[in-house]
Amino acid sequence: MIGRELCIPGWVREQEWESNLFHPRNCKDLGLRFQIGHHKGEDCPFVPLAHPDDFVVLDNNGIHEVDIDFCGCPGATSHVAQLLNIGWYPATSKDPRTAATLSLLRRFHTLNLQARVPAYDFYNALALLRNGSGLRKAPARLPQFMHMVREYRHLQMCKRAGRIHDPTGLAGTVLGELAVACRACPHPEVNLPEGWEDAPPEIAWIYRLLVSEDANFKMKGRDRSSRAKDPTLGPGWAYMVANDDYLEHLVRYTEKDEISHCVSFAALWSANNKRAKGLRASGVGSVSCSRHELFRPLGTGDLQKGEKYSNMDYIFFSSLIGIALLTVVASYDIACQWSRNFWARASAMPARLKLPAGLNMLFKVPKFHLPPHVKSCHGPYSFNYTKGVGRTDGEGVERNWSWLNSAARSVSVMGPGSRDDTIDDLCGFSNWRKTVDLGNSLLRKMVLAIPQAMVHSRAFHAFTNGLRGEHETELHDWDTLIREWERDPLNADINPFDYPEIEVVALEAKRRTRTTIQATELQRKRTLLLGKVSALQDIQNVYMPGLRQWIAQQDPPLPVPDNSKPETIKIFLPSSLPAADREAVCLPNLTQNEEDLRQAQAGEALRELRSNLRTRTFAHQFKRKHMGGQGMYTKSQSLQDGIEDRVRSATARYRAAWKGLLVLRGPGEWQSELRELRQEDVRGINERAMNDEEKEENRKARLLAGLTGDGSEDVDAYGEPIPLTVHFNLEAGEGRRLASWLWLMPMGNCMLVSEIRLADDYIRVEWSKARARANRWREELLLLEEEMRRTVEFCLWKAKWWEERLGLRGGVAPALEEGLEAYVREQMARERGWAATWSARWLPVRTRAALVLRDYVGDVDEELLPLEVELEEDGQEEYEFDDFNEDDD
Structure with missing residues (x-):
């Protein structure tokens, strides 16, 4: 059998009919021999006289004992x-007695990578297929299977990297060559335009590399075997750093202990180091590209x-070997501390890890x-x-962990070399x-970004x-302050995003429950209110003579008025009457008088509402910063209830005034200033409403708790619905938060100087x-847009790179040469x-994005620049902003 894979006969097991029933047999029992090296038949x-009589083949349908005749011609x-x-992969290169079909290895490889099926479980499943009753024990070949799987992984990575087409073979493999590169990231001389390094500052930021670093303490490695017995097949060829050089660097920093400030790093350090006994590795550190979440070569x-700096620094610098860019944005959850003395530590790195002179580093902390x-x-x-990072969140490496951790248990029991090879394969x-x-992910991001860019602009x-x-x-x-701070973001004295500190909050609260004194x-x-209502009704007899x-x-x-509850008595004003009846009921100009009063009432209520919302923000910040314990929490809650009463009162007065104006004036231009006040609009300047995803999560949580999904039973002490908002969220979700229209209106002159x-x-x-x-x-x-362009350019470059491999390896057999060319x-x-496919698929959305950028989304960095020129030259304070047409959105 030559040139194709030879499979073992039978679907599950071989059987022989004897004594009126089928008896389990194997190929050897049935006298079947496999002639290898010749055509079928x-x-x-x-x-050869000495041929193996105990050969074992692992196939998709089980474990088989066979007789083999090798060719001795x-x-x-x-x-x-x-x-x-014939498609059988031998377990050893010397006198093999065990093999696995390539079909089996391909199947396991796919199941292991996609479904995380461990080799141990897969092998035992093969044994069950062959001998589910346990009456006929299959030959033990688990170590050999592990060995074949490991070699198969490695050879597949080498083949896909084109090493078989290179005359130098595997020996010529350079560090990181087997890694799958991110084609959407910038690669000079591959997918960047000529002269990119001389691009002006306005566009130079699109050629930055954004990377994220983090540690994962679930990917542990037990102290099994040794590297002498279990070496790595491709040390430093893909994603894992070369172990010898790595350890040589680490021995110089065995006593270093760096974690000390900002977040609770002491507790973090303790958590990272507990239960480290018996482990060769307490976890892994890794670097991935922030935008597309691909593991970096040698990262x-x-x-x-x-999580020592000596480890994380080496891994980080290793991931940047050969970088030829001008700026790198590095994301790390302790970047605020890690960035300290970064360049001093960089100078102590081995020569092969030195960063190029002039490389600019920006340090950020992931959003979450x-x-x-x-x-x-x-x-x-x-x-x-941060300018020039778009909507990057820096959390991509965390999402990589969630995927990789599903293989943590099986990887933890491997020897050091097997562990490295497996992690390389998983990352690949x-x-x-x-x-x-990439065709889908970049498209989804662009479809989301287009309307969001328009909305926020x-x-x-x-x-x-x-x-x-x-x-x-x-x-x-x-605007000047922001520009100055962007040049020096570590200058805390000019941070434009800092809220003022609130040290003292004095509020008068209204109790929810009534005591006897409160009822009185x-x-x-x-x-008192009933007396005021009666006085008003007397005045109405004069100004509204036709009302009775x-x-x-x-x-x-x-309905007859209830004098025991004067707050329910309806007060008839001109806005309460049909327009056709007002002239007969009211004196002339009375309707205009109410309209003027309603305008003033709306403005006053709006100012009071904004003031109370600011107070609510201050109270919350003070409570979060200074309140502790049940007693203080209860008192602070009582104070906040009082603030909510005033917010509710101002809201009700504004809505009453707005409804009156709507009746008296009808819809018109005045509504652009005094808008309808919906419940979701009643929020502080730094509060945001729940988005659709959060509302859905809240609905599901309520249903699981046995409540209604719509929150209809969530009412306050006054029977009013409690609004669904997320308060004071200053970081997570910041990119999509929109301020309520309350804060887009002029503030007026009815506040104290301090306010x-x-x-x-x-x-x-x-x-x-x-x-x-x-x-x-x-x-x-x-x-x-740039990433889509880079991705297409990378594909075209990679196609040429493969084309250059045609005929590169000469002097091989014609059959092998044909196979190399076909691959x-x-x-x-x-x-x-x-x-071709991605270009065609992205064309409509890229065209739309270009139109949106041209017509709807301006560069806010440039928008205020004319103001400075006008102030200096003409002394005028005029702003020029393009308006947006709702119909064009």
């Missing part, structure tokens, strides 16, 4: 080559004891990990406030799947326009954040197919 006239190939020629290594850091870290290390598979999915323009009347000068000052007070207030007659004519009759100053600080922070959001989404569009052409076809 041909016998070898030179069969003059000039016959080796036994190993004969086995490989993964074992951690011996905790930033809130627990101290306040001074939030501004300078936030992706939300992850990178490959993400490469295949429009929101920033609206916010700015709303501030012109009272903060025109401040706008220019804030309520009755007293009702008595109008009330008497209503059909059906209006105005405090309000200005909060407005400055929110305006700065709105500006940052608009910029980040605009950058996201530009980055995605190259297969790779070329796939790369060109990706380039």
Whole structure:
């Protein structure tokens, strides 16, 4: 059998009919012999006398004992080559007695990578297929199977990297060559345009490399075997760093202990080091690209004891070997500390890990990990406030862990070499799947970014326009402050995103439950209110002489007022009457008088509402910072209840005024300033409403708790629904938060000087954040466009790279030469197919993005520049912003 895979007969097991039943047999029992090295049906006239009579083959349908006749003809190939020629992979290169079909190895490899089926479980499943009853024990070949699987992994990585086409073979493999590179990241001389290094600062940021680093303490490695007995097949050829050089570096830092400040690093250090006894590796550290989450070549290594800088530095610098870019943005959950003395540690690295001179490094903390850091870290290390990173969150390496950890148990019991090879294979598979999915993932990101960029650009323009009347000068000052801070983000004295500290909060609270004294007070207030209502009704007899007659004519009759609850008595004003009846009921100009009063009432209620919402923010921040214990918590909650009462009162008065104006004026231009106040609009300047995903999660959680999914039973002490909002979220979710329209309107002149100053600080922070959001989404569009272009260019370059392998290896057998050429052409076809398919699929969305960037999304960094020129030259304070047409969105 030559040139194709020879499979073992039978689906599950071989059987022989005897004594009126089938008896289990194997191929050997049935007298079946496999002639290797000849075509089907041909016998070898030179069969060696010494041939294996205990050969075992592992196939998809079980474990088989077979008899084999190797070819002994003059000039016959080796036994190993004969086995490989029929698709059987031998367990050893010397006198093999065990083999596995390539079909079996391919199946296990796929199941292991995709479904995390361990080799131990897979092998035992084969044994069950062969002997489920346990009456006939299969030959033990687990160690041999492990050995074959490991070699198969390694050879597949080498083949896919083109090593078989290189005349130098495996010996010529360079460090990191077997890794699957991220084709959407920048690679000079591959997918970057000529002259990229001389690009002006306005666009140079799109050529940055963004990487993320983190440690994973679930990927442990037990102290099994040794590297002398279990060496790595490809040391440093893919993702895991070369162990010898790595350990040589680490021995110089055995006593270093760096974790000390910011978050609770002492507790983190303790957690990372507990239960380290009996482990060769307490975990792994790794570096991946932040934008696309692919593992970096030579960017993964074992951690011996905790997350030491000596380990993480080596892994990080190793992942940047050969980098030829100008700027790297590095994300790490302790970047605020790790960045200290970074360049001093870099200078102590081995020569092969030295970074190129002039490389600029920016350090950031992933978005989800930033809130627990101290306040001074939030501004300078936030992706939300960093120019040129788009909507990168830096958490991609964490998502890689969630995928890799499913193989942690099986990897933990491997020897050191097997562990390295397996992790290399797992990382390669992850990178490959993400490469295949680039057509979908970049498309999804662009589809999301286009409307978000428009929304946040429009929101920033609206916010700015709303501030012109009272903060025109401040706008220019804030813009100047932001530009200065962006040049020096570590300067805490000028951080435009810092809220003022609130040290003292004095609030008068209203109790939820009524005591006897409170009930008496309520009755007293009702008595006073009834007197005021009676006085108003007397005045109405003068200004609305036809009111009593109008009330008497209503059909059906209006309810009789309940004097015991004067708060329920309806007060009839001109806005309460149909427009056709007002002239007969009211004196002339009375309707206009109410309209003017309603306008004033709405403005006053709006200012009071904003003031109370600011107070609520201050109270929450004070509570979170200073309150501890049940007693203090209860008292603070009582104070916050009082604030909510005032928020509710101002909301009700505004809505009453707005409804009155709507009746008197009808829909019109006035609604652009005094808008309808919905429940989701009643939130502080740095509070955000729940998004759809959060509302859905809340609904599911309520259903699991036995409540209604719509929250209909969530009412306060007054029977009003409790709004679903997420309060004071300064980091997570910042990129999509939109300020309520309450804060886009002019503030008016009805505040104290201290309130105005405090309000200005909060407005400055929110305006700065709105500006940052608009910029980040605009950058996201530009980055995605560039990444799509780079991906296509990489595919075309890779196709040419494969084409250069044609005929590169000469002097081989014609059959092998034909196979090498076929493999190259297969790779070329796939790369060109990706380039054509993805280009066509992305064309509509790229065209739309270009139009949106041109017509709807302006660069906010440039928008305020004309203001500075006008102030200096003409002394005028005018702002020019493009308006957005709703119909064009």
